[in-house]
Amino acid sequence: MAEAALPLSAPDWCAEKRAEHFRDVRSLTEALAAPLGDADATIQSMEDASPAKWHLAHTTWFFETFLLSEHVDGYEPFDPDWAFLFNSYYESHGERNARFNRGMISRPSLDEVLAYRAHVNAAMEPLLADDELAPLVVLGCAHEQQHQELLLTDIKHALFQNPLGPAMFDAARDPAAKRCEPEWLSYPGGIAKIGHQSDGFAYDCEGPSHRALLEPFAMRSTLVTNREWAEFVADGGYDDALLWLSDGWAWVQENDVQAPLYWRDGEQFTHAGWRARDPDAPVTHISYFEADAFATWAGRRLPTEFEWEAIARGQDCPECDAAFDSAAGNQLDAGRIGATPVMPRGGTELFGDCWQWTRSAYLPFPRFRPAEGAVGEYNGKFMSGQFVLKGASCATARGHSRASYRNFFYPHQRWQFTGLRLAKDI
Numbered sequence: 001m002a003e004a005a006l007p008l009s010a011p012d013w014c015a016e017k018r019a020e021h022f023r024d025v026r027s028l029t030e031a032l033a034a035p036l037g038d039a040d041a042t043i044q045s046m047e048d049a050s051p052a053k054w055h056l057a058h059t060t061w062f063f064e065t066f067l068l069s070e071h072v073d074g075y076e077p078f079d080p081d082w083a084f085l086f087n088s089y090y091e092s093h094g095e096r097n098a099r100f101n102r103g104m105i106s107r108p109s110l111d112e113v114l115a116y117r118a119h120v121n122a123a124m125e126p127l128l129a130d131d132e133l134a135p136l137v138v139l140g141c142a143h144e145q146q147h148q149e150l151l152l153t154d155i156k157h158a159l160f161q162n163p164l165g166p167a168m169f170d171a172a173r174d175p176a177a178k179r180c181e182p183e184w185l186s187y188p189g190g191i192a193k194i195g196h197q198s199d200g201f202a203y204d205c206e207g208p209s210h211r212a213l214l215e216p217f218a219m220r221s222t223l224v225t226n227r228e229w230a231e232f233v234a235d236g237g238y239d240d241a242l243l244w245l246s247d248g249w250a251w252v253q254e255n256d257v258q259a260p261l262y263w264r265d266g267e268q269f270t271h272a273g274w275r276a277r278d279p280d281a282p283v284t285h286i287s288y289f290e291a292d293a294f295a296t297w298a299g300r301r302l303p304t305e306f307e308w309e310a311i312a313r314g315q316d317c318p319e320c321d322a323a324f325d326s327a328a329g330n331q332l333d334a335g336r337i338g339a340t341p342v343m344p345r346g347g348t349e350l351f352g353d354c355w356q357w358t359r360s361a362y363l364p365f366p367r368f369r370p371a372e373g374a375v376g377e378y379n380g381k382f383m384s385g386q387f388v389l390k391g392a393s394c395a396t397a398r399g400h401s402r403a404s405y406r407n408f409f410y411p412h413q414r415w416q417f418t419g420l421r422l423a424k425d426i
Contacts, residue, residue, distance in 0.1 A: 012199065018137060019128035025141045026121055028334050028397065029059065029148050030114070035168050036155065038110040044103025045161050048413060049154035054086065054102045056151075057113045059144040060120045061086040067136055068123050075123070078116050082108070138201050145397040148332070149416075152271070152342055152395045157415045160262060160269050167273035171341045174272070177281035178346040182222040185311050186426060189216040192310040195365055196404040205383070206404040210366045212306040219303050219311050220422045221348045223282035223356070224294065226268075230279065232294050233259055243296045248289030251412050261285035261414045272341040282344040284354040284419045288387050288411035291357040291420040303423035305360035305388040305406065312350050312390070312403040323403065324350040331398040342395050344417065352396075354419035355389040355407050362386040362408035386410050393417035 013021070033041060033052050041053040050058075061083065068075045077083065085105055087096035097105070108116070127133050159166050195209035196202035238258050241249050251257065262269040262285050268277040286294075295301050303311075314323040329352020330345045344353035363383050370381075386408040392401035395417055409416060 013134070015129040015131070018134055019125070022124065022128055022137060022141055023121075024334070025144050025148075025397075026117065028332075028337075029056065029144060029151070030117065031334060031337050032148055032151055033110075036110070040155065040158075041110045042103065042106055043158045044100075045154070045158040046415075047100040048415060049157050050099070050102050050150065051105070051158075052151050052155050053110050053113050054105065055147045055154070056110075057082065057086040057108075057116060058088055059140075059147050060113075060117045062143055063124055063140050064120050067127055067133060067140065068120065071127060071130075071133060072123065078119050079108075082116070135201075142201060142203070142400065145400045148397055149393065149395045152332075153416050156262075156269070156271055159271075165269060165274045168271045169337070169341060171272040174275055174278070174343075175340060175345065177225075177278045177344070179280040180222050180346060180348050182220050183348075184218040184424070185221055186218040187214060187216065187307065187310055187315075189214055192306060192313075192315050194306050194309055194404075196402075202402070202404060203406075204371055205362075205364070205368070205406050208365060208367050209404075212310075214307060214310060216426045217303070217307055218424050218426050219307060220300075223344070223346070223353060223419050223421050225279065225346065226277055226281055226283050227279035228298075229260065229283040229286075229294065232297055235297070237293060237297050240297075243293040245289060245292055247411065248287075248293060251287070251289055257290075260290065270341040270343050275341065281346055282353045282419045284344050284393075284417045285414050286357075286418055286420065287414040288357050288409075290414070291418075292359070294420065295422055298422060300422040300424050302357055302359040302420060305358040305390055307423060308350075308356070308358055308390040308421075309403050326351050326392070326402045326405075327399050329353060329392065330394045331392050331396050331401075332394065333398055344394050344419070351392045351401055352394065354391070354393045354417040355396075356391045356419060356421045358388050358390055360388045362388050362406065382408065389418060 033056055036052055038053075041056075042051050044051045064077060065083070069077065084095060085097050128137060155168060159168060190213070191211050192214050193209055194212045196206040197209045237243060238252060244252060260283055263277065264274070266277055267274045291302060312324050312326075329347060329349030331352045332342065346353065387410075389407040389409065390405070392405075393416070409418070
């Protein structure tokens, strides 16, 4: 990989496997949206979220814009006006509909957007065998996997606004969460190599790989649970200013926050509607401010992204016989859609269940520089005021994440499946 860790590398897949991956990703997105009617797919509950219909179209616009329009002679866009509707933030590709207005797009209809997807899928088939375009195809698939998770979390937030608490998936029974005794994974300190370190796909923000000096620390083997969070609430955690960062305390006061998002008495809102809250399941839908306050209350702290990655790779970790499997744990599988609600279940895997806040600001690594062209807008320009999250969630497509993966959100945001894992100095 080049020094700038450009997002233009790809796994060493044959053309057939690459084509299969493309089709699987595209099919999964449509399966996730299958329970939604046109009205469901059009609503937008807040500016941070987007309508499901927009996700379906934007991920298609990506392939049409960066592959078909640039690499197929004479290609005509499905509808030239849709570029304005479904561009997200690519300034180099012209004007676009404002994000907060996406919920006002009643037309095109959901059926028309699905026809758009079918058109682009068919047009993409000849390009899937082109090895030179493989990096862009894989980037487009990874981009769509990110939007699969956003589609799930955005529609969950939208359905939550409905007083009837409607279900997206009809799950007859929720599996009980795993109750695991927490242990501590220790790291003796020293120099760790951080960032993407293989020839496989990675986003630009994951590199270049570099060295980080770590002091001795330990990180908990399990995520913080609903039971533990209920103790924090009962102990007045949301009422004690001394536990909170200044900005966090102001956020709590301004928004009257008293519990994680989607909590109500002993219940929580899920993709299957309101369900009894499992005390042993990992707590989720919490902000960075809440995660930091809980860690302070517990006498611990949040790990840095570098500490988390060192443990994930099994680097000099006496309790880690090998690196953690990034494809393990409770993550999104096509076969599980609709069978059970998409929600955390617990366990000792480092990946899955929920994204984990770290205390690291989302900043460029040493020697980082964005890729040239429009794809350079993908990550670098967002390196301001956000925090890094590591791992993967129950809504993350299995195989999408890795030890070097850097998710990032603003400290007040909590509509994603976000939780925490405690760390301590030793």
